[in-house]
Structures are given as structure tokens and as C-alpha cells.
Amino acid sequence: xxxxxxxxxxxxxxxxxxxxxxxxxxxxxxxxxxxxxxxxxxxxxxxxxxxxxxxxxxxxxxxxxxxxxxxxxxxxxxxxxxxxxxxxxxxxxxxxxxxxxxxxxxxxxxxxxxxxxxxxxxxxxxxxxxxxxxxxxxxxxxxxxxxxxxxxxxxxxxxxxxxxxxxxxxxxxxxxxxxxxxxxxxxxxxxxxxxxxxxxxxxxxxxxxxxxxxxxxxxxxxxxxxxxxxxxxxxxxxxxxxxxxxxxxxxxxxxxxxxxxxxxxxxxxxxxxxxxxxxxxxxxxxxxxxxxxxxxxxxxxxxxxxxxxxxxxxxxxxxxxxxxxxxxxxxxxxxxxxxxxxxxxxxxxxxxxxxxxxxxxxxxxxxxxxxxxxxxxxxxxxxxxxxxxxxxxxxxxxxxxxxxxxxxxxxxxxxxxxxxxxxxxxxxxxxxxxxxxxxxxxxxxxxxxxxxxxxxxxxxxxxxxxxxxxxxxxxxxxxxxxxx
Amino acid sequence: xxxxxxxxxxxxxxxxxxxxxxxxxxxxxxxxxxxxxxxxxxxxxxxxxxxxxxxxxxxxxxxxxxxxxxxxxxxxxxxxxxxxxxxxxxxxxxxxxxxxxx
Ligand SMILES: Cc1cc2nc3c(=O)[nH]c(=O)nc-3n(C[C@H](O)[C@H](O)[C@H](O)COP(=O)(O)OP(=O)(O)OC[C@H]3O[C@@H](n4cnc5c(N)ncnc54)[C@H](O)[C@@H]3O)c2cc1C
Ligand code: FES
Numbered sequence: 136x137x138x139x140x141x142x143x144x145x146x147x148x149x150x151x152x153x154x155x156x157x158x159x160x161x162x163x164x165x166x167x168x169x170x171x172x173x174x175x176x177x178x179x180x181x182x183x184x185x186x187x188x189x190x191x192x193x194x195x196x197x198x199x200x201x202x203x204x205x206x207x208x209x210x211x212x213x214x215x216x217x218x219x220x221x222x223x224x225x226x227x228x229x230x231x232x233x234x235x236x237x238x239x240x241x242x243x244x245x246x247x248x249x250x251x252x253x254x255x256x257x258x259x260x261x262x263x264x265x266x267x268x269x270x271x272x273x274x275x276x277x278x279x280x281x282x283x284x285x286x287x288x289x290x291x292x293x294x295x296x297x298x299x300x301x302x303x304x305x306x307x308x309x310x311x312x313x314x315x316x317x318x319x320x321x322x323x324x325x326x327x328x329x330x331x332x333x334x335x336x337x338x339x340x341x342x343x344x345x346x347x348x349x350x351x352x353x354x355x356x357x358x359x360x361x362x363x364x365x366x367x368x369x370x371x372x373x374x375x376x377x378x379x380x381x382x383x384x385x386x387x388x389x390x391x392x393x394x395x396x397x398x399x400x401x402x403x404x405x406x407x408x409x410x411x412x413x414x415x416x417x418x419x420x421x422x423x424x425x426x427x428x429x430x431x432x433x434x435x436x437x438x439x440x441x442x443x444x445x446x447x448x449x450x451x452x453x454x455x456x457x458x459x460x461x462x463x464x465x466x467x468x469x470x471x472x473x474x475x476x477x478x479x480x481x482x483x484x485x486x487x488x489x490x491x492x493x494x495x496x497x498x499x500x501x502x503x504x505x506x507x508x509x510x511x512x513x514x515x516x517x518x519x520x521x522x523x524x525x526x527x528x529x530x531x532x533x534x535x536x537x538x539x540x541x542x543x544x545x546x547x548x549x550x551x552x553x554x555x556x557x558x559x560x561x562x563x564x565x566x567x568x569x570x571x572x573x574x575x576x577x578x579x580x581x582x583x584x585x586x587x588x589x590x591x592x593x594x595x596x597x598x599x600x601x602x603x604x605x606x607x608x609x610x611x612x613x614x615x616x617x618x619x
Numbered sequence: 620x621x622x623x624x625x626x627x628x629x630x631x632x633x634x635x636x637x638x639x640x641x642x643x644x645x646x647x648x649x650x651x652x653x654x655x656x657x658x659x660x661x662x663x664x665x666x667x668x669x670x671x672x673x674x675x676x677x678x679x680x681x682x683x684x685x686x687x688x689x690x691x692x693x694x695x696x697x698x699x700x701x702x703x704x705x706x707x708x709x710x711x712x713x714x715x716x717x718x719x720x721x
Contacts, residue, residue, distance in 0.1 A: 173680060180679075185629075185649075186649035186701070187649070188632055188648055188649045189629045189632075189649060190629065191628065191629065257677065257679070257681050258677070267666070267670055267671050267673075268671050269623070269661060269662050269663075269671060269672045269673055269674035270623060270661070270674060271676070272675070272676055272677070272678065273676055273677045273678075273682070275677065275678070275679060276675070276676060276677045276678035276679065276698075277678075279678040279679055279698075280624065280654070280678060281627070283651075284624075284629075284650065284651060284654045285626060285627050285628040285629035286624040286625060286626055286627060286654055287624065287625040287627055288623070288624060289623060289624070289625065290625050311627045311628070312627050312628075313625065313627060371670065371671040371672060372671075372672055373661065374623070374661055374662070374671070374672065374674065393623075394623070514670070517676070517684075518682075518683075518684070519668055520666065520668040520669075520670045551682060551683035551684065552677075552681060552682040552683060552684075555681050555682065556676070556677075556681075556682060586680065586681075586683070587683055589694070590694070
């Protein structure tokens with residue numbers, strides 16, 4: 136192959152609120168970024184779009200956030216042609232300044248000059264006996280069924296977990312005409328009262344949150360706080376039939392249902408930051424490992440920037456602000472002039488939203504003591520059906536007191552989801568079993584591929600995927616010399 | 620077999636014909652394969668670890684609990700695949716675990 140010069144690109148991962156605002160700021164500054172997003176359409180999780188032939192209004196889809204959703208979609212669509220856009224494309228690996236992208240059965244690799252990772256989050260899960268039965272979905276999954284497909288996950292749905300999304304999705308279901316059998320929140324109500332001073336940092340969001348709870352009460356949906364989940368009842372063939380739990384006063388109760396939506400707030404998708412060797416710190420308030428960033432989103436690795444929920448769970452407004460801020464940091468680092476007043480305003484806004492996010496973490500804490508006390512028979516890894524007891528005996532037998540060693544011995548974290556849905560609880564089990572603290576249980580390191588790949592991949596040149604627009608402002612990508 | 624998902628709207632879309640384990644079935648244009656299948660059945664696959672039938676979990680391409688196959692043997696992630704006319708899907712074949720496939 137002719138050795139053409141490689142022109143590394145500014146690459147943005149993700150086209151949610153963070154990625155969209157980042158792209159906008161870059162384009163405004165005369166850069167032509169390459170945007171890579173696994174979804175078919177931009178919008179990310181909160182502003183996820185329905186298929187073209189669906190007819191629900193933005194108000195029906197996004198409720199109080201309809202205007203923001205529309206603004207974000209318009210901004211992204213309006214800039215088309217001024218950036219290169221690879222939808223339905225997954226970055227599955229990163230090595231040095233090269234990313235590896237798969238789309239369908241094709242794959243290519245691209246060199247980047249700077250990389251802004253806006254990879255979003257997934258639900259944080261607490262295992263419970265029976266969560267491997269069919270009819271049990273993640274809370275985010277339940278919302279996607281409704282938002283993107285106008286479906287409920289069942290005829291009678293129980294919402295269990297904690298966090299603002301628990302009430303949001305339950306209220307969205309009730310409003311759309313689904314039967315909500317109950318909302319079970321592991322956080323006691325007094326926590327919300329104690330968190331009020333921080334929650335007041337975002338009065339509008341607080342007001343909407345209270346409205347959601349009120350709408351559930353008005354519809355007669357039973358709402359329980361301070362619950363202890365006991366089991367999802369059902370059988371292997373028919374799936375879920377009920378949820379058993381202890382209410383806030385310790386009384387055992389059962390709600391019949393054919394579907395359960397479960398989520399305990401969110402966890403950031405940090406695999407790419409990890410593969411880029413960004414440094415991580417343990418965040419005691421959420422009991423999660425987070426990539427270290429400065430206030431503008433610079434990671435500890437040069438040319439790698441992190442924004443949105445993929446860096447910190449701070450919500451959609453903060454995702455927009457942090458996406459733009461990361462773009463401005465990147466521009467400044469390239470020696471381009473940036474509007475310092477705009478930077479200061481975004482930093483100030485982000486500070487306020489961070490305070491609100493801290494309030495949410497206090498109001499709806501991760502129930503780590505429940506994870507530590509899980510019964511031996513509970514399935515911990517639902518991918519490969521490894522129980523909590525098997526994990527504990529692995530730790531006892533091998534002395535593995537650290538997540539990666541325990542993973543190697545027990546396979547917890549090695550299944551299809553690669554630890555996304557078991558790592559948080561797994562770390563609590565390890566910490567409790569070794570009398571260590573959660574911090575010394577360590578963090579599961581990301582491994583490529585960040586998601587499973589098709590079996591047969593065809594290697595293509597990046598330019599095969601690039602729609603070269605006539606008035607390109609930045610160098611158009613040339614085929615890479617190596618690896619193709 | 621009873622269906623799992625309940626449609627709450629958007630039902631006036633053109634129909635799409637597919638085959639599930641050889642049986643003809645009808646979906647709507649724009650359905651994901653996961654939705655199309657769970658309109659006719661309460662499951663997508665059988666767990667290779669024998670614990671239970673599975674019907675997906677995250678719907679956002681993160682858990683890989685929704686894999687099904689075409690009759691030709693191609694693997695599809697049902698939650699992120701749009702249903703297409705005359706798709707022929709097999710849900711009965713046992714999956715091998717993905718790390719073993721690498
Ligand atoms: C399922 C779910 C539903 C939510 N619903 C709401 C809601 O209704 N209201 C609310 O206030 N908050 C909601 N949240 C919180 C919400 O995630 C954020 O507030 C907001 O969407 C964060 O924006 P973001 O840009 O950081 O990430 P996201 O919006 O999550 O966007 C990230 C994008 O990056 C892509 N991506 C990630 N990794 C890769 C990769 N390796 N290669 C290619 N592309 C990649 C993803 O496909 C996605 O499109 C939800 C979260 C989840 C997980
Ligand atoms: S349901 Fe999780 S990947 Fe499809």
C-alpha cells in the first residue's frame with residue numbers, strides 16, 4: 136500500500152448531550168471532528184430518538200425536557216456536513232493514539248490527535264435472588280422500551296432500586312398507560328430530607344422530581360421507601376411472577392407482576408479512559424472509581440478529555456456543559472483563542488450541578504451493606520450464573536482480595552457484560568469477605584474488546600467510511616499506513 | 620406462548636413478516652428484533668448455563684443477553700437490530716459463551 140501521510144483527527148466518542156455540545160463548540164472553532172457513536176441516531180440516553188416512522192411528540196417523549204431535547208437534536212442535525220459522523224460504530228479498543236472501530240462486520244482503525252470521550256453511563260445493579268429470570272430488566276432498559284419502541288416491558292411492572300430515574304421511569308410508564316404495580320426504593324425517606332440543602336442547587340430539577348412522586352401517588356401507585364429487596368419470584372420457564380421485599384418497618388410484603396425494572400442510579404462507562412491509561416480515584420460518596428479530571432475535563436493523559444456521565448454522574452444538563460467545556464479546553468491546549476468568560480460561566484454552572492449531583496447521591500445512596508450481605512445462593516454474575524457463595528469460597532480458597540484476581544479465579548466480571556452489571560456488587564462482596572475496605576478491593580480493569588465483536592471482521596480503510604464534504608475545513612483523513 | 624412486551628402506542632405502522640423458529644409472525648416497521656420477538660413469545664434464548672430462559676436485560680447493547688441467530692447461523696443482538704422483512708430467526712439453539720469464541 137502506498138505510504139500516505141496520516142493526519143490524526145480530533146475524535147469525539149458519543150453523540151449524547153455531552154458529545155453533541157462538544158462537537159458544536161469544535162465546529163464553531165473551525166475544526167472538523169470525527170464523531171463516533173454506537174447508536175443509530177444522536178441524542179444519547181436521555182434524548183434518545185424514536186425511529187423515523189414513529190409519531191409521538193417531543194413532549195410525549197421527553198416531558199419537561201422536551202425543549203432541551205429539541206434544541207440538542209437541532210444543533211447536531213444543523214451541523215451535519217461540517218463534521219464526519221460514524222453512527223452505529225463502536226470503538227472497541229484504544230492503544231496509544233489509535234482507536235479501533237467496528238461497524239457491522241467491518242472494522243478500521245484511526246489515529247487521533249485529541250480524543251474527547253463522552254461515553255455516558257449504564258445502570259448500576261444490585262443482584263437479588265431471581266434477577267436472572269426473564270422479565271427482569273435494567274431500569275434504563277425499561278425506559279428504552281417505552282421511549283424508543285412505545286412498549287412496556289410487561290403488563291404489570293414493579294420498579295425496584297433507588298435514584299431519581301426510578302421515579303422518573305415509573306412515572307413515565309404510568310403516564311403512558313402502563314400498569315405500575317409498585318415502586319420500591321431502598322433509600323429511606325429521611326435521606327431525601329437530609330439532602331435538601333444540596334438538592335436546592337437545582338430547584339427546577341428538584342421541583343420536577345417532587346412532581347413525579349406526586350403523580351405516582353395521584354395514580355394510586357404504591358410507593359415504598361427504605362425497603363430491603365428479598366427475591367424476585369418466578370420460574371426458569373415463565374420468568375418473573377412477583378417481587379418479595381421488606382418494607383421500611385420490616386414487614387415482609389409481596390407484589391405480583393410479570394416484569395421488574397431495576398436500577399440503583401448509574402455507573403460511568405469508563406473502559407476507553409481505562410484503556411487510555413487515565414488515572415482513576417476512588418470516590419467515597421458514590422463508592423465508585425472515577426477517572427481523574429480537572430475542572431475542564433482534562434484527564435491525566437495528554438490529549439484525552441472526558442465529559443458527561445462517562446466521567447461523573449452529574450446528569451444531562453451537566454453533560455451539555457461539560458461537553459462544551461472539554462471542547463474549549465482542547466482548543467486552548469491547541470493554542471486557539473477561547474472565550475474565557477464562557478469558560479468561567481460553564482465552570483460555575485457545572486459546580487452548581489455537581490452540588491446537586493452530590494445531593495442525589497446522599498438522597499439515594501448505593502445500598503452497599505445489602506450487597507455485602509447478599510445470601511450465598513444469590514446469582515452475582517447473571518451472564519455466567521456465578522453465585523455470591525462461589526465468589527466467597529474463591530476468595531477464601533485463593534486469598535484473592537482484589538477484584539481482578541478474584542475475577543480471574545471466579546469468572547465474575549468475565550461474562551458477556553464484562554462486569555458492567557456485577558462489578559459494583561462484586562467489589563462489596565470482596566471487601567466484606569476480606570474485612571478490607573472497598574477501596575482495597577480495587578477496580579476491575581477494562582479489557583478490549585469493550586464489547587464482544589462479530590466473529591469475522593473485514594478490515595477496511597477509514598476513508599471508506601468518511602463522507603468527504605466539499606468544504607472540509609480540517610485535513611481529510613488519509614488511509615493509515617500501518618495496520619491496514 | 621404468551622407475549623412479554625405490551626404496546627402502548629405507535630401501532631399504526633406497516634406490518635413486517637418474519638419467521639421465528641420456522642413459524643410465521645408479524646411485527647411492525649421500526650420494531651427492534653427484540654420487540655418483534657417479545658410480541659410473540661416471553662423469551663429470546665435459553666441461557667447456556669441452564670438456569671433460565673432469557674429475554675434481554677439492558678436494551679442498550681451493554682449486556683449481550685439478547686443474542687439470537689438467523690437460520691444461516693449469523694449472530695444478532697436483538698435489542699440493537701431493526702426487524703426486516705422475511706428475517707428468519709432461531710431462538711432455540713444453545714449459545715456458547717462469548718469468551719470461548721475469541
Ligand atoms: C438508559 C439510561 C436512561 C437515562 N434516562 C435519563 C432520563 O430520562 N433523564 C435524565 O435526566 N437522565 C437520564 N439518564 C442519565 C443520562 O445518561 C444523562 O443525563 C445523559 O444522557 C448523559 O449524557 P452523556 O452525553 O454523558 O451520555 P449518553 O447520553 O449516555 O451518550 C453516550 C453515547 O456514547 C456512545 N458510546 C459509549 N461508548 C461508546 C464506544 N465505545 N463507541 C462508540 N460509542 C460509544 C453511546 O452509544 C451513547 O450514544 C439515563 C441514563 C441511562 C443509562
Ligand atoms: S438487551 Fe442488553 S445487549 Fe441487548
